[in-house]
Amino acid sequence: MSQFGYKGKGLEFLTSNKIEIGNQVKIHADLIYSGVIMPRYEHSDDHHIVLKLKSGYNIGLELDKIKKIELETTSAIKKEVIRRSSQPNPKLPKILLLSTGGTIASRIDYRTGAVTPALTAAELNASVPELSIIANIDTEVLFSEYSENLLPEHWIKIAEKLDSYSTSEYDGIIVAHGTDTMQYTASALAFSLAGFPKPVALVGSQRSSDRPSSDAALNLIAATRFLIEIHSPGIFVVMHNNSSDDEIACNWATRVRKNHTSRRDAFKTIGGPPAYIVKANSIEKDKMFDIPKREYVPKIKFDSRVLLIKYYPGLDSKVIDYATDSGYRGIIIEGTGLGHVGKTMYAAIEKAKKNGVFIGMTSQCIDGMVRMTVYDSGRDLLNLGVIPLGNMIPETALVKTMWALANSKNSDEMTKLMKESIALEFSD
């Protein structure tokens, strides 16, 4: 059992001395230390306790060196409540911010070091005061998950929520999202809500919002400006365009990829410039960017029995057999170069096709077209029934396959859907 990271001897020490987290104590060891008992990190050992000294520093004291602990005050850590400081201005456009997790804004209690996410409109406006000047923001917490924990069920929840606002008074909707799987959610929304009449911006932060240098606030401000100034319907990922705080890119949902683990400008539109760039005093559109008109017919269904597999020298074809035997209905291959896999895969691919599994080909080069008519191996694969997916990004192809499988009656219809441009997933 563990409480605030304390377990075993440490927990016993605190309980037997009737000390709780947040208590002000005096500890007699080599010297006398006064401070507040702080939580421990999970997975820490059980023979230290953590104290926050008056100077602000945290230290870990070894239990064996502690001669005495005295309780000074029991004052619990207070939670500050922020009230809306200004009334909403009826003249400003209305924006809805849906939280799904990942803290786009947060507050720090410097007394305890605790970071709490800013979730209510009041908290958000307190953290990013610029927002209240350009829009009235309502907030709604959909769920609170690290984005690596999201499942297709979560995409459905978000899509259904957006759908419920498709004819609302909001000028646009911001979806606050962890960055790790943001591109998958973006694609899922783009396909299931193709033709959505309002602008939607997925926003996250690469550098945590608890640091003064965070990219979060600027991404949020830029997204708000983009929604109310441009009114371009559709799903966009709005994040930094470079490492500076001067340009924010609005990337089209199905063409964006997280290309760096930590940089602010990790999100890049593949194969071209971002659709829009928000600058200090202007928003610039890419000349080539154009969304064809499309009737809004939401199709919010996904079949997650799809495998995304990267081909590499030595890949065991049994992986594909396993997928076929386990009832997978689609496989997206990240092939080499123009869209190839080695001969050792052919038998397994053939078997999969015979069992009605959809097999689509993308390239692990990420950038560029799949062209399977150039070399023999490509032609062989076409003959086996592998469908080339142009320059669709592998992750986008995966999500599209999940969506197309759930929204088609047979494999012909499925293949047709996959080849058709639904949400600008092919960039040419």
Next chain:
Amino acid sequence: MSEIQIDKIGLLVGLEIHQQLATGAKLFCRCRPIESDEYSIKFSRKLRITSSELGEFDPSAIFEKSKEKTILYSRNPESSCLVEQDDEPPHDLDHNAKETVLIMASALKSNIFNEIYVMRKLVIDGSNTSGFQRTMLVSTGGNIEVNGKKVGVQSICLEEDAAKLLQDSKDTREYSLDRLGIPLVEIALDPVSGTPQEIKDIALTLGRMLRATKRVGRGIGSIRQDVNVSIEGGGAVIEVKGVQKLDQLEKVIEYEAKRQHGLKIISEKLRTLKTEKIIVNEDVKNVIDIFKNCKSKIIQKSLAEGSSIKAMKIKGFAGMFGWEPYPGIRLGKQLGELVRFFGLGGLFHSDELPNYGIEELEIQQIIKILDVGSNDAFIIVAGNEKKLDIVIESIIKRIEDAKNGIPAETRAATITGETVFLRPRPGSSRMYPETDIPPVIVSNTEIEQAKSKIPKSWEENLLALQKQYELNQQLSAQVFDSEYLDLFETICKDKKIPPNFVASTLCGTITNLERQGMDSGLLKTSDILEAFSLVIDGKIAKESLEMIFGSIMSGKSKTISEAIRSNALNTIEDTELHKILDELVESSRKIIEEQGLRSMGPLMGLAMKTLRGKVDGQKLNQLLENKIKIKIDKK
């Protein structure tokens, strides 16, 4: 005005030493701490901090907020990476830096914690790309013995150095990232009473202890002292930042003692006067119309910029802004520093007027508009309309504080040994845990190992130096205390050059050039090494070093080869040398005939005119003497 009696004012000084470590890497990445000439990567940022987060915790952060600027950063990929760019989480703590701080803590008998937590200390002036400085408390307690007395150690921290400020202008501030993240050890000592000289001795002793580890950076900027100064009955403890040299430390303490005691005397006098609170709506007026044709340069500049000009009446303050209990210590100067902090040119007060282009006629108009009585004072200040109101608020607060003595503030040391207002004193609660780094575990074995590596004392180190290089005591002390110890040992390693000469060049020649106003900062370690190896190889003469270093330190030359070329200091071939000397002897036939060997003096003078720095002096002397002898013998 009187002379201050520094031992009678209850002076207390707490030293806080910041020493750069020379571990060859940054604290949280493996970038090398080198100084760059060029920066190929540039980016700009805005740091954000909202008042609701700060609550009432941190006046200094709010103060910085009022000066919000775009921050431009320049970096060189050789000395910084994405960690310094705040585009990547920190890597593991540099184990070398960890070991070094444990050794230092052990040497100071300080109690080391078994679990160290890396904290983020909010710094939003842009000097840290993240908006915070990573810092950890390593140990508390301990002491250092100085001249037989024990001075207590409060705490020892390991932290990151800040970025170097390149430029600070109206809307932007520019930093380079070479220095950001270099490990720094911060040692805070208990406040002690004593003369500035005694405090200086403490700093010197501690500095020597740190240098004895041979793991610290040397040279300007590698060690900085902050001093916390207070006087009895004065009120706040004043933090003075950025003392870089020990001589400066002594002066800064003297100045600060004088300033604080002066302000205390002023506050005592103010309490006997009948003064009144300033009411903004009544006592502050826009007076721009009065100054339309004013001759003051500051006023003219403000008018040209479209600024606003306001005057303020302060009841009962007549004479108090200009009164100096000690030379140079007056309230008016404190206010001037305050408004300059906000980027305004300065302020005028009634005790110094008419002057600076402001004339009697204008003064009379102000007196009329503000209804200034004979016991009242007034202030004029010009600046951007929006900013001006904030500034006036600060001035009012400062004037009200004057009655209470010395307001809490952070001050900066100047090169001349004075102090100027930097910002209000920060609160202490602006720290929170660095969640990107797990706690640093210090095992008892590591502590034992550190104890076994405690360096030799300064005295022992000196004896070793004296013995190894046959230096006298004074010179070995100079070398050890200078920034050149490592360099000295490198140059003398091969024993191809007399250590005495190297030591006196490094500690004498360069210091002399500095005293002539030249900048040793321009002379890089690599330059010095290059020059000495040229001497060793016989490519230049020993005597030319002074000219070469002077040429670089004065900014005339950028490299050693450039300095050699521009001063024509290349040694000449022996045949060429013989030719020149033969010609000289030939043309001086007459003197030689008349004076014999005594002609050596004047002839040497003539030879030096053309050969200075190109030939080893001793060699020249020898050759010339031989040639003269031959000439005499032939005769």
